[in-house]
Amino acid sequence: MLWDFDGPICRLFAGHKAERVAADLVEWLALQGLHGLLTDTERETLDPQVVLRAVGRRHPGSDLVAALEERLTQEEERAAGSALPTAYADPLIRTWTAVGARLAVTTNNSPRAARTYLESRGLTGCFTPHLYGRTQALQHLKPHPHCLNRALSAMGAAPADALMIGDSASDLDAAREAGVPFLGYAGGEDKEKRLRAAGAGHVVRSLEPLLRLLRSGHAVR
The missing domain is CATH 1.10.150 (DNA polymerase; domain 1)
Structure with missing residues (x-):
């Protein structure tokens, strides 16, 4: 994931x-x-x-x-230090980890910021060491698939067996380039429209349905 x-x-x-x-x-x-x-x-x-x-x-x-x-x-x-958790993200991350999924962060933000936030939520163990983000090689920022490819390589995962959860067209483009299925997360109607206009076939407004599926014993892919 x-x-x-x-x-x-x-x-x-x-x-x-x-x-x-x-x-x-x-x-x-x-x-x-x-x-x-x-x-x-x-x-x-x-x-x-x-x-x-x-x-x-x-x-x-x-x-x-x-x-x-x-x-x-x-x-x-x-x-x-003042970031707000996305609704249902924490329990979804913990549940996916509990059922054996391997998780990575693939972001255009600094991996140091991601680690700081995850440590504050007690979630570092769900991702470490797979935190891949911005470096000074800015040409590798998404939509370039560099951070996704790094994650897949480090985890020994085939692109078709992974899933990218993102909220922007650049996330979608990077997933396409890496050959990874994509699930769009849209916190509102405007963002959903932008994701669908970019070509996202699957978009959710809330992570709650994914959590519900996992807890019912169904794989989410």
Whole structure:
């Protein structure tokens, strides 16, 4: 079971707002004399990963990218302290583990942030050591299947025998590229529409039906 992190497992920026993090990254770049590195749209984004990717495209592999990625990682670790669990995620993770499924996190967030959050919920043992996330090689972020392929290889799992749970089109594209079946998680109607428009054939608004199926003794695939 390959889980995206922010969305299916928790709301990472529930308390430590993503838009504030994005603004802080933009401000930090300005303090380095790099205000002009971003477009007006990128400077106004509410998504810190947009800022990071923009710099990564213009200065791939640079010390600047490394420094910016580390700043975002620290912000994500801070956010993990106030993240809110997705409804039914904790018991679903524990139940899947109890019935013998192997679980991995495959995320565009920092694996350090994922570990911080999972430790706070007592869930680390359900995933360790399989936490695969963002590195400074930003070209490997989803929709690239790199983190999914790393998880499959480490667990010795065939793609067709796995399942990816994600909440974005980039998760779906990465799963397709890796050959992994995909289940979309949509916390609301708009997100469900976006996933279905991207081609997701199976989308749930809640993880509760999966938990119910598992507890009734049925495999979820």
